[in-house]
Amino acid sequence: VHILLIAHCSRQESSNIEIRALTNRLRQLQSPFAGIECAFLEIAEPSIPEGLQNLIANNVSEILVLPYFLSAGRHVLVDIPKLVAQVQLEAPNVVIRIVPYLGAAEQIDQLLMYQALSMLKSI
Amino acid sequence: VHILLIAHCSRQESSNIEIRALTNRLRQLQSPFAGIECAFLEIAEPSIPEGLQNLIANNVSEILVLPYFLSAGRHVLVDIPKLVAQVQLEAPNVVIRIVPYLGAAEQIDQLLMYQALSMLKSI
DSSP: OEEEEEEOOOSSHHHHHHHHHHHHHHHHSOOSOSEEEEEESSSSSSBHHHHHHHHHHTTOOEEEEEEOOSSOSHIIIIIHHHHHHHHHHHOTTSEEEEOOOGGGOTTHHHHHHHHHHHHHHHO | OEEEEEEOOOSSHHHHHHHHHHHHHHHHSOOSOSEEEEEESSSSSSBHHHHHHHHHHTTOOEEEEEEOOSSOSHIIIIIHHHHHHHHHHHOTTSEEEEOOOGGGOTTHHHHHHHHHHHHHHHO
16 A cells, blocks of 8 residues: 655645655655645645556555645545546556545644644743 | 643635634643633634733733644744744833743644544554
8 A cells, every 4th residue: 555645736846845755754654555645726736646656557546645734625526536536547557545634633733732732832 | 730732724714613622621631720811813713812911901911822733834933023022122020931932842843743643544
């Protein structure tokens, strides 16, 4: 099983570098995943279809699409599922699943509180 | 010390409801914060200046601005600091600090991996 991490893409190139660095850090965590790649919804490369097609071209047969998004806006609800569905149609034998977006994780609340508390302690 | 949670705002009203629900859940966590409010960078209300001004009008003297953003794009690097600085100019006696954006939290890596692993287990 491979992970394709999906980020929005920013016009600030530093922000896209951040996503590639995050992808590298995820690769270094112990996990059952055979590979972790990233793709971008807009502008930056690879696009979501390209990211999926690259994996499929390398004979990957199971892909978890992991949306690095905080809110269930149009990108999460419509755009990502649509792009994934198009590639799925062309590659019916590949299993592609979309993981709930990051903002749906219960632990986000604690993490936000932790960020605020860290700031308070550093004063 | 009060928290002002800042989100981008989505054209999907459900996504803004999500932020208000998150704000409510944060209020229910045990914390040293006297109050937690939210504000939006675009479209939805209150705006960031309004959110800050509402707190200041209620005699809040210390505010932590907590950006609910994953990437250090223009919003995090430029827009939020600029809006905060404008309010700070008008209220020099209020201490307003910007907490590092959520995506800067080290635990994000583990949380992403956890989301992917949860999906794998649920199959």
